[in-house]
Amino acid sequence: MTHESTQELPLVTFALFAYNQEKYIREAIEGAFAQTYExxxxILSDDGSSDDTFNVMQEAAKNYSGPHRVIARQTNENRGTFNHVLEVARxxxxxxxxxxxxxxxxxxxxxxxxxxxxxxxxAKIFFSIYEKIDDVGKSLGVSESSGGQEITNWFAPEQRQHFNHxxxxxxxxxxxxxxSFSEDPIFSEDALFYIISIVNGYEIRKLPFPLVKYRQSADSISNDMGDKTSKADIEGFEKKISWMAKSYVSLCDYALKLLDNIEGFERAKGRIKATHRFAMIRCGWIDxxxxxxxxxxxxCREMREVRFLLPRILGLNFFAQIKSWFATAKVRRVR
Incomplete structure (x- = not known):
């Protein structure tokens, strides 16, 4: 695309998506309002939060007096990130x-x-590297990792691109x-849009400088296990894994529909089915x-499935108790 003067610059939509993030939403809104592009x-969009997130959005939109057009809106129910993005896109x-x-x-x-x-x-899709920050905004350094290795590995090497963080x-x-909207919530929207880019031949372009402060809070969906030692924390983390796995089942179902009757993606279809099976195991065992x-x-057909399920075969309570004992003992040895 080509625009030869500032008068011809295209209208861009900055869409801020939130769900139960009242603790951080003001800073996120300030970042949106501070954009220098015109x-x-x-669009400040809330996915059916049960906390004060949407009220903060509405108040911010009402009081805004800058050069940008600002809208606050909310979904009728919590729909998951992919459906939330599609709603706003429309x-x-x-x-x-x-x-x-x-x-x-x-x-x-x-x-x-x-x-x-x-x-x-x-290119049709763009992403950048980012600066990681903690709960209080302290810098944890710049990261170039965009994740998505399992998703990219679904495809043949010649089909792959950068994974869009x-x-x-x-x-x-x-x-x-x-x-179309997904029947069940999908929270890994970047994975699905990556698949869509491969299917449709959309180029993904990576910008090599940090444009986002990406929060690694204890409540983040993507936050890893860390140093949890209590039985309650371990149980909570296992429930989060199960919840995310259920979303992955929906992701795989949607991806298989996208690839249905399209030639050249036999490898991807087989690997997506394997991921679907593993996700069913990860979300199905806990209850x-x-x-x-x-x-x-x-x-189970793969070793990763066996390694995951066997330690959990006696249930969440037993697994979390044993893991807590081992984790606590390890901390004591280190001290």
Missing amino acids: PLEI EMSGELMVLGAGDDISAPNRCNEIVSEWIRSP GATTAYHSEVFRGL SGLGERIRLALL
């Missing part, structure tokens, strides 16, 4: 959607840098065209009785 539409006016998360902070020049890259490239991503409006967990064990 013309810019800002309402936005911009040619490009720059995504922001309700617990992250965008640099003021983020939209400017993305549009500059968009103008001089044929969701919290730093921007999408051309064409990416959303013709997409099941011993008999159902044994049935899940009989479904």
